[in-house]
Amino acid sequence: MPDSFDVVVHPARELRGTLRAQPSKNYTTRYLLAAALTAGEVRVVGVATSEDAGAMLRCLEAWGAGVELIGDDAVIRGFGAKPHAGVTLNPGNAGAVARFLMGVSVLTTGTRFVTDYPDSLGKRPQGDLLEALSRLGAQVSSEDGRFPIALSGPVRGGPLEVSAEKSSQYASALMFLAPLLPAGLDLHLTGDIKSHAPLRQTLDTLSAFGIRATASSDLARISIPGAQTYQASRIMVPGDYPGSAAILAAAAILPGEVRLSNLRENDLQGEREAVNVLREMGADIVRTGDSLTVRGGQPLRAVTRDSDGFTDAVQALTAAAAFAEGQTTWENVYTLRLKECDRISDTRRELEKLGFTASETNDSLSIVGAASVAGGVTADGHGDHRMIMLLTLIGLRATSPVRITGAHHIRKSYPMFFRHLEELGASFEYVAATRD
Template sequence: MFCRDGAPTARFLPALVAAGQGVFHFDASAQMRRRPLGPLTRALRELGVDLIHTGQEGHHPLTVRANGIKGGHITLDAGLSSQFLTALLLVGPLTREGLQITVTDLVSAPYVEITLAMMRRFGVEVRRAGDTFFVPSQPYTASRYAIEPDASTASYPLAAAALTGNSVTIPGLGSGSLQGDVRFAEVLGRMGAAVEMTSDSVTVTGNGRLHGLTVNMRGISDTVPTLAAIAPFADGPVRIENVYNTRIKECDRLEACAENLRRLGVPVSTGRDWIEIHPAKPSAAEIACHGDHRIAMSFSVTGLLTPGITLDEPGCVKKICGRCGSPRT
């Protein structure tokens, strides 16, 4: 299987096939090969899975010689990606004895809540005690399942409304949403936009002004580039904190945001897990997308108020959405 740029595909399926029988070979794009896989594959090996990395250890490509998974207790570091935990949670019911997963660190926790809620809808109740998840061994059962709109992608039109003084409503996302990234609307509210949220919709209305703020975005880190792209228009500094994991996405998103803001003439500074952007009127420039759809989409919002912004790689937005499987076009 060639996983291209799809991180969920590249991380979930090696765990899934390990519960089956046969030999499975996985590879991915150069971009995905650079992204870490080690915490997941170490956990699978602890469970007795015959797995080898045929290139760099802890990265694609890899080969799984599957003969089912007995189950048992493992310790997992999910501080780089919640997808490592999701992969193990999803395969847990297919093990012979179930899984007990103790997590030492966890980023993007709202995505794990999506996984647990989905598993519940398909008949599997995962019990959690502190940092340990208990996954029973039992079959999934068929169910009708409504898929929400992608809240991360919704951040672009919501940011555009806040930036330009317009109003945008996203149906299907609201206070009842399972996705943590719907909270990006709350960030826009702190910046001065009017936010109205019902159980199944969110509306953001801008007034042409944005305020600076300091915000911890560890739980909604996919929306960091969106906020960075509109930050120059705020009336004070915008500081985004606790987002180290954005450095190991499709690209180093903290550095990519800083690079492009500097291209636009915007003062910016960064640290290991933070970026701070100061108010400035952006100038026309070419955006370096680094093959990352989120960089392209985010700085396209900047372009709404900055004539002359171009993208060096607009085709990168054709990436397949890791959560719903549809192309981002």
């Protein structure tokens, strides 16, 4: 595959075969960071190979961590509470990576953050996290709450409010920082807390690294004592539900049979709910242990769901909704506007371009399903991996091929996406990119 490419998606008659789900994006970023915050050596088993994982590894190395890739594992030699000062970090287009590192950066007496994605990560809001760090006593400079950003500690910790209305990643960032501060953090998450699931994944990660923390059931209060040490020797990354949601949705909208392994049932990833949403739509999905088998091509019906619990699967599920009978609405998804693109307005526009009836409100996205779609158009991937997944799935069910611009951005979270679909029988052409 060329470095940058558009993809031409050919209609598929069926999808058939067995795949192993790729390693989780959200657990890879968390485990790599926590490993670097130990004062020892941690083997993170089966790490993601996505650009976001690469961005985390690059930044941790620049801060002084030892990074050795052995087969599918990363062996990290940590810097404990002492990342190097005076380093410039470039987290690429990785929101969670950027925010987690910003939180931890106040352990240093100066870290700069730049991004080579000024039109994507560069536009995403960081102000709520920067304000919280500033109230904690950190020196902060930014371009109106956006990149480039400079942060400097030291800080002591104590009680701290942080808004969790636009992203859970701000609170997660402070949770990674807290145990290494002399006074820890008593966090009060303010506003209508969004994305509870990733917050629980952060608590889960802290616990796996021996960190004590207590949280109220609604997660509004999270208390993490200071002067603790991160500790672990070996930790295994589970399978990825957000990316797998796209494979499950693809398998549901086409005839055939697809089995996807490495998806544990009791997992904290909110996008696990995609399985239930697809079932509610009428998909035939059977679980056996860590494997899910989809018998595709069943008639699907529309649903209306509060989708804040599984935002990273909304694009994939929109592909299923596109072929379901009736109007599907994803409610309570304002935060989708603050991702790699505006996943409400930009998605609505691409769906309309493809011939669907779609609509939006400030915090919801609706689509009316169709029995068939003509294709034969070029759709804009918006530099967004999850938009590319959605458009690909629609292309597989279209009558004529669909071209997706800038399809290489799939590598942000799911570098093997097209290969995996090819293994199931799909056919793609990779052509010179018409956008960055």
